[in-house]
Amino acid sequence: QVQLVESGGGLVQPGGSLRLSCAASGVAVSGDDMGWHRQLPGDKLEYLASVFGHEGTTNYEDVARGRFTISKDSAKNTVDLLLNDLTPQDTGVYLCKTVFRGQEYWGQRTQFTVST
Numbered sequence: 001q002v003q004l005v006e007s008g009g010g011l012v013q014p015g016g017s018l019r020l021s022c023a024a025s026g027v028a029v030s031g032d033d034m035g036w037h038r039q040l041p042g043d044k045l046e047y048l049a050s051v052f053g054h055e056g057t058t059n060y061e062d063v064a065r066g067r068f069t070i071s072k073d074s075a076k077n078t079v080d081l082l083l084n085d086l087t088p089q090d091t092g093v094y095l096c097k098t099v100f101r102g103q104e105y106w107g108q109r110t111q112f113t114v115s116t
Helices: none
Strands: 003-007 010-012 018-025 034-039 045-052 057-060 068-073 078-083 092-100 103-106 110-114
Touching: 003 092, 003 103, 018 034, 018 092, 018 110, 034 068, 034 078, 045 068, 045 078, 057 068, 078 092
Parallel strands: 010 110
Antiparallel strands: 003 018, 018 078, 034 045, 034 092, 045 057, 068 078, 092 103, 092 110
16 A cells, blocks of 8 residues: 655744655655645645656756755655745645556645744
8 A cells, every 4th residue: 555654844944944755655766756746725736846767857846946856765765855945935735646556646744834
């Protein structure tokens, strides 16, 4: 059974950095595509970034490119999202996602607040 568990949320000051981590079980991050999204007001999901399969190539949405970095650790079976230069507009709920054997799986989410 595929399970994704995010961690790393909390409180961070504007301009600061945060690392979110997604621990996967039932799926191997080394071979499967993994991504990060965030939840906007009204529960709409916004795509942020993905890391693909064995090649480890990455893709970023414009809002994330240049500030966020996605990476995976095959030994730990985790996918991290490093967020830099955070603003209050980045405050929210963040989720990781994978598609395994044609089915989407979402994590249990983590959240953080950017504030002084």
